[in-house]
Amino acid sequence: MSSTPTSGSTETATAKAAETGRLTARELTLAYEDRTVVDSLDLDIPDGRVTVIVGPNACGKSTTLRALGRLLKPRGGAVLLDGTELSKIPTRRIAQSIGLLPQTPVAPEAITVSDLVARGRQPHQHWWQQWSDEDERAMTDAMERTDVSALGDRSVDELSGGQRQRVWIAMALAQETDLLLLDEPTTYLDIAHQVEVLDLVRRLTAPAADGTRGRTVVTVLHDLNQAARYADHLVAMKAGRIVAEGRPDDIVTADLVREVFGLEAVIVPDPVTGSPLVVPGAPWQATPAP
Template sequence: MNNEHQLKVEHITAGYDGRTILKDIELAIPVNKISVILGANACGKSTLLKTIARLLKPSSGKITLDGKGIWTFPSKHLARVLGLLPQSPVVPEGIVVADLVSRGRFPYQGLMKGLSREDHAAVAEALEIMGITNLADRRLDELSGGQKQRVWIAMALAQDTDILLLDEPTTYLDITYQVEILDLLTDLNRKKGTTIVMVLHDINLSARYADYIFALREGCLVSEGTPSEVINEELIKEVYGMNCSVISDPVSGSPFVLPKGRHHVLDSCLA
């Protein structure tokens, strides 16, 4: 499958309660690629994702999908093209896995109609992709953190969109689960051509899995490009205020950041 939907951010300024967080952001999401939004805490990463997903209306600028303003699309039509997994989704009490995943089929359902054959097939496929078919009848609150995250992503997959936005999909997971989730998302991208945009905290995992990186600092886009183009000592210093060395990842060949701690700096001064 080759999905060619063009998603662009055009000079967006946005924020909350009169406070500006994003400042004149302009970018184009690479089609059929995995993009990662990087930056320090409170730099505007989640705000940018919410604005792209139409959860937050900008004070100026616009988001376009295939050249049309994103606010002009009917909600169900947009939800068939663009899906969002927020950072802290609300968990319906007592819900079982299959029921939660089936909620991803809402954009395809008519008024007062149940799940169709196509809906059931999409749910089954999403469960299989995430490797949780055996959990279909389990209650969500009985599952581990890693299993829950797979369920939430399966719900987003069941929505069957060409563009998938994920806000910190690996947060609170140990490294094993983080790698598993990112491997599964990479497989989805490679097999179905799904355009994926993620907010991630881990710089090295971002460099390993991203095709393209957008780096934010204090609400401004300061750099974009492939990991090898973006990840360097100067950029990490500018974005995170951290001294580091950047080497080649011995496994993937992608940039790998080695922080220089306070003791390293002191030792250098005393040498």
């Protein structure tokens, strides 16, 4: 396990971050009590792109995402936003820049869908102006994009798992941050809504009509084929370290799948997108009785 960096190493990390994207990690070590989960990780998040983190269970994917959103304090190293350590940035400014949807969010009891989505606007409000036309527009747009407008008056407690997940995503979208972190956003969704959500994620990064760069999205996914289809930048992790990162076409190979997931597989082009498609090897079969 690496030790906490000195001020000199932090200055070096800050200088490196200034040359890369807005959100970076340098020599990042994360731990829960005495158990190190992520060890000396360096990560650059490309601006205006979809970055997907994949890997086996307990490899540090979600832990890394939590640190990128300042929900977890590093044991060593640093996460930097625009070259400044997150720990040195006011909470309000971070909330205006980084939106985070955790894996298992919990809604206040009896809150309605509209009220929950509206909470995404809190970082943009002031004591003298609690709700504005801009807040209303952002909330309405977020609910329409996630197909939850018809659920506005219903209690979140009454919804199915898939409906609740789309409401949480709507709240994250209503926050309208430049950086959006999503931890397994397709959890509880059927295949049709999984595709809808991931298509939405792709659209969020598209440049605006005026040429303004789209949002930067970092998401954790379990499905390697979905990750390869939707990622601009794919990060494969194992045991708290990055094994490979880059364009899916460049890094998704049978050797990588074997190394990261312990799975024999064949990689073929996706017939729809041309992205790498992982086809598992021959399944286990019982030996016929003599």
